[in-house]
Amino acid sequence: MKFKYTLLSFIILLLPLGVMAQDVSAYQEDVKSLYGIVKQLPSYKAQITGDTEIAYHKLYEHLLVEKPVSDFDYFIKLTRLMEPIKDNHAYLSQVAKTVITQAQLADTAFIKVYKASPEFRNYPSSRVNLDKLTSVLKAKPVSDVEGIYYYGQRYLTIGVYRTAKKDSLVGVVLGSRLPHWQPGQIAIVLKEYQLNRFRCYAAQIGGKAFGFLRNEKFMHGNLTETRYRKNPEAVDYVNISDDLPKFHFKSLSGGIKYMRLGSFSSNEKNVAFAQQFYDMVKDSLSANKVIVDLRNNGGGGYKASGNFITMLQKFAMNAGHIYIIVNNRTMSDAERFTIRLRGFDNVKVLGENTNGTIAYGNNTGRSDTLQSRRYMLYITDMPDQRMYVNYEDIGFKPDVLLSPKRDWIEQTLELIAKQ
Secondary structure, three states: OOOOOOOOHHHHHHOOOOOOOOOHHHHHHHHHHHHHHHOOOHHHHHHOOHHHHHHHHHHHHHHHHOOOOOHHHHHHHHHOOOOOOOOOOOEEEEOOOOOOOHHHHOOHHHHHHHHOOHHHHOOOEOOOOHHHHHHHHHOOOOOOOOEEEEEOOOOEEEEEEEOOOOOEEEEEEEEEOOOOOOOOEEEEEEEEEEOOEEEEEEEOOOOOOEEEEEEEEEEOOEEOOOOEEOOOOOOOOOOOOOOOOOEEEEEOHHHOEEEEEOOEOOOHHHHHHHHHHHHHHOOOOOOOEEEEEOOOOOOEOHHHHHHHHHHHHHHHHOOOEEEEEEOOOOOOHHHHHHHHHOOOOOEEEEEOOOOOOOOOOOOOOOEEEOOOOOEEEEOOOOOOOOOHHHHOOOOOOOOEEOOOOOOHHHHHHHHHHHO
């Protein structure tokens, strides 16, 4: 088995990155540091064995003798140690050189100094003609990954285009309402490994530090992990707005109950909310049908989800019918939650494929910093005890696919009425 050593090196030739003063020893120490950390991950120990381990060590030795030509190239080379391991909870990123606050964004004196800094001037940029690029990308249909995207309330406008290497794309800033970004700078780089599925190198909007996402997807005119959308004003039937309450309970027509479980985060505040919500609804499942909405539930842990899984399992064992709605933002513990319930004959899952960030996990919230202190890895420390790794990257399919063009709760009620 061999791992390919070609990964976006061609992009470096297209970007005026500002070649850094070479510190090969620092790079080598970071490669050694990351290699040592990765080898302790449960995902590495489970997956990288036999011939795969031999190939992985060869990749490590190859990276040791390479010489990065820029900060960005340095980071790209480090990510090659992460790419072979199916573990989407693990997250390698640069450490932001400058953490810019909301107050600083409004401080013109600060922004002037920041824009004169080497950090800003050497930030990865593209040499493409932005006017011509914009004209070409405007003609791209919403179904094409190439095109013009927006972040949030059009805070950032980017153009995503394929490079000369057809499986690789670059997202370049076309316009910005944020003063620390400027047109021409690179927001994301995508490496397509399957149709509309990517390894992604994405800059954080605030600190502009790049992070490596193994599981980016293009769906419904959106990039799912980085949250760039082609039409941010369009009605979105697939996702639930971040502004809506994470926990909600109500009665629908026909006595059907609706329960939104929007987060299983294990932080103290959310666990307290989850407990309070559970205490409110635990005696409310009087009907024999309940819709459980897990859309945009990014997961968490049993501290928040445990009461609900126990309640719903008892409900199902007592002949109650459960209809679980999931989308591609249903991930981690929310995916595991769904799998544990769908074993009952009277449980149906509706929506679309889940996220595929399901195996492993981080029990402590710990990140390890590499030797240079310029990069860090959010580690995973939980083994995959139930072989969820088979769902990693791809998620699992629902029993019933819902149309992204109509309200998902209405579609679920229609399905219930037909049964």
